[in-house]
Amino acid sequence: MPPKGSSEHLQKYVQPLPVDIIQLPELIPHNPLSWVIVIYSFLQQSMKMKKSPIEVRYENMTFKVDTLPEMKYLWDHGFFGKGILSRSEPTWLDRTERRLLKTNGSLTSEEIVKERRRLREEFKTERKKLDDLERTFKLENNLNELQKLESKRHLLTEKRTLINKTKPTITEIESDKDMRLEDKELIISDTTIKRMEYLELMPVESLFLLLLNSIKIKNPETGSNYTSVQLFKKLATQCGSITPDNYFITQFLIYYHYKSLGWCVKSGMKFSSDFILYERGPPFQHAEFAITIVHDKQVKDFTYYGSINRVVGVVKKTMVLSFVQSPPLSVFQESWDALSDNKLETMFDLLKLYDIDEISYKRWSPSRTRE
């Protein structure tokens, strides 16, 4: 995996949604040839656009994508889902092929993290050595050597800061040399590895992709595909009673709110939040915001939000409270009853009943801002 925001990434992740659009070359009106090129390009791309939605398996309350091209496609076009054997991007097959079949290819983020951790361990050993030296010199009251040590320490600290930017090459990576017994089961032939990984989608992602018509989900009970409204109703029902503060409805509302504003929205579970927002996506930068959903009737104290704030602050994100004001029960019920399986607008009529207010929540340290 190339470093964050590299040109390779800029070339690769150019589509924020798994939806194809037609991109026409620049039109120069007075040049007839330009018209021909534009029309040709339009026709050519329209032909290619007839792509059928990706099939998503819905079983045991999870949404799974099984085939590798489709997994990669959903990741590359908006960073949807999570590789179930990977940190986020489904890279298990790449890593395993490299390990067992010694194939090449660019490094995955998991491999880079592993290498950086090794370098950090190395740094700690070096530091320990200097600490021991310092002790010796202090015992000797050797001010001269202590001063020299200080500059050595300085150099080491500088080296430490570089580790986060290290881009190791494949040869540098220490691969596990020994093959484990269970690895044999994975090897189908000299060039093929059994595919174990699938991509799991969050329920809110699945509904969003379904209404974009990028995926299709079969309903095992009826044998036909879910419509967006059917899936919406099903997921809401699974998340407790159908009330205005239904967990799934508010989660989807907030997910949709940020997703439709073009943010890359991922789960915020690792940061005690509901969602995290990337301006463009994980390969480009760290997430800027951590979203915590607050229901209007929810009563919590300052300690509760303070705890989340501390977690989010450590990873240098800004905590945003997204307040959801839900409609009265009678209004909500009316809208819920009006949901019609084949009318997507009835779902949006329901979502429109909610109000969203955003407050950014930051700890203020007076002694730091005084200047």
Next chain:
Amino acid sequence: MEVDPELAITYGNDDEDVQDWSLLSKFTQGTKSNNVPKRGEKDFEPVLKDDLQITDYDLSNLNSSRQLMYDALRSQRGLVSSLKNLKSSTIYINSLMGTYYMKKPKGKFLESIGKIDKNGTCWFNFEEVMYLVERGSCIGKLHQEPEIDDSLKPPLSLEKVYSIVLKNPEDYNQFQVYSMLKRTGYIVMRSQPTDYMTVSTPTRKTGVFSFFKKVLRLLQRWLFTTRYSAIFEYLQSLIAKDIRIDTTTQESKYKITYDVWKPNTKFKKTQPPVPDYQIVIVDAHEPFPTVKEIKSLLAISNTKPVTIKQSKKGVNINRLKFGGNDESKSVVFAVVDSGLINFYNLTGCDFAAEGTSWQDSWMKPRTGVSKRGKSRPRQNRKTK
């Protein structure tokens, strides 16, 4: 003596800091030695010799550090005012009326403390009295009727001042916040109450489109789409509300207590500029305010907007984080838990108003080799 902003450093850069006496050294008289070891990143751990005695290295450091502490402590404390000027440092406490005044006000602290009336009498708030007496700038005496010469009567003890001036636990919380911010070097004044206003904020502004734009969008949608931003705008419009009437007028139990300014030599208390921060004081055991309460506070708040650099096109992340336009005001909650104060800055932000985060220019990455417009993004699905 007004608080010296430089001196305020000693309050500590962080809650958990240990007093660093070397910082004080330049304020103490008679010491010129500055070769105090700087504090390192880790806690100090003495190196012991085999006989468990401290090394010479540490011993000399310890001694010089200790000397600095003594020097700092040697400087005069207690009442700062001289006996000659005692009259203009005496605050009279009228416990019946709950008023506090000074007859012949004089002193640097008056630049940001107290209110002088036409007769030249300076009136104080209770937290100002406690702050001035506690730090030794003033002494407190009881107001008497008729006024007699009390120059020989001893002043009230600090404990007595506390017991007369403080009426309830909220007062104590308020004083702690005031005194903490003052000692850190800020200018702090009571906020003037403003009437609650009715605000209607249109949110999710993307809902307002001209008819023409709507038609164009429909056309685009049915024929083909050439920009992702158009898709996003369409998705936004599906949950957008054209106008949202939101009345935040309500009796709120929260009020803005203090206006706070960063240290500023040109500060005039009669004509204060727009404050940098506004403080709401709450007890740690109170529930977190509701969104309506926060919004009505934000509606009446009036703080200096943060200057935000106009970033590249697209959303301005800093504006979302720190506010920075008229819409996104901010208010600071001082959460007091038995003497510990934690501050939270709450700023209104509006992601919808910032517009779409995705930029269509990202579809056409600039490459080093190719000329403008020549680089075509990858279209094909990657298959392995």
